Amino acid sequence: MKIQKKSIRTYQILVINPGSTSTKVALFKGNRPAFSRTIEHTDQELSGFTKVHEQLGTREKAVRVFMNDNCITELDAVAGRGGLLKPLHGGTYRVSDAMCRDLEDARYGEHASNLGPILAKRFGVEFRVPAYIVDPVTVDEYEPSSRVSGVPGIERKCRTHALNIRAVSRRCARKMGKALADTTFVVAHLGGGISVCALAGGRIIDSTDALLGEGPFAMERAGTLPLKGVVDLCFDGGSSKEQVLSLLSKRSGFKGYIGTDRLKDVLARIKAGDERSCLIFDAMVRQTVKWIGAMMALVKGKADAVILTGGMVNAHLLSDAICMHIEPMAEVRLYPGEFEMEALAEGALRVLQNIEPVLEY
Secondary structure, eight states: OOOOOOOTTTOEEEEEEEOSSEEEEEEEETTEEEEEEEEEOOHHHHTTOSSGGGGHHHHHHHHHHHHHHTTOOOOSEEEEOOOSOSOBOSSEEEOOHHHHHHHHTTTTOOOGGGHHHHHHHHHHHHHTOOEEEESOTTBOOOOGGGGBOSSTTOBOOOOOOHHHHHHHHHHHHHHTTOOGGGOEEEEEEESSSEEEEEEETTEEEEEOOSSSSSSOOOSSOOOSOOHHHHHHHHHHSOOOHHHHHHHHHHSSHHHHHHSOOOHHHHHHHHHTTOHHHHHHHHHHHHHHHHHHHHHHHHTTTOOSEEEEEEGGGGOHHHHHHHHHHHTTTSOEEEEEBOOHHHHHHHHHHHHHTTSSOOBOO
């Protein structure tokens, strides 16, 4: 269906962002949210599902309740959070049948965000409007040498918080009066996982792996580890592959060391003088600044700015500690929180307004 060009204020875009325990949904009019809601899903509600795709009906019902409550009867587009897909260039993609099949089959991995494109397509078909995703986590614009790990058969993968990272890079470029294509940034997203990236002209040319690869440890994730320790863990600990993966992705970092995956609890313990919490916090800061420094070296120290973003940046103790190390090398700009919903709406808008071409999966 061909869409007539409208003013930025009149496009109505439904945005759907499924997370592990919640579904965020919003109606944007232009680039501003008119209505929004975070729908929490209880453990009891989701415990009966063995695969992510089985949650589709529950998530769809939650979105429909939101739409009915806000009397939404007309849309121009739907934008869903992109899931685990094959490696892709950054941009806005049309949701296709092939994309949905890969997500339904969890061909590239299981994650709640796999439901985003499928839900977007369902509502798009119903309202006879296009469905899009924007900058999924598998955005991969590495240079060839960035993929080489050091061991034949093991390739470095680009798995980052690409949606938020590219969104704040666009904002920072606008603030500087530059086109994104004319900028060089180092961006650290600090949330449940941590991504540290080098961006040249808006392209993520190198990064840490925010899930299972390398980089700083986070609230639950292990980050880079001494290899001998990993080998010993796999072969001498009596653990299965699934148990090792669970340990490294869900029971490491702060969770493993001090038993909590909530930053506010860590900060409260530090305030109370808990030495163990102080030590682990300092270690995470040290690892983060080392990786920022590595990405700075990759761009030859010529970054227009180092950008700190993600929910953890709201903690001044953390952002101040990182800035103390980085500010002698580069300007640091803070974008606390996440801008995923806005980024999804803005990505759809750029296509609807013919500012960018829509990409095909």
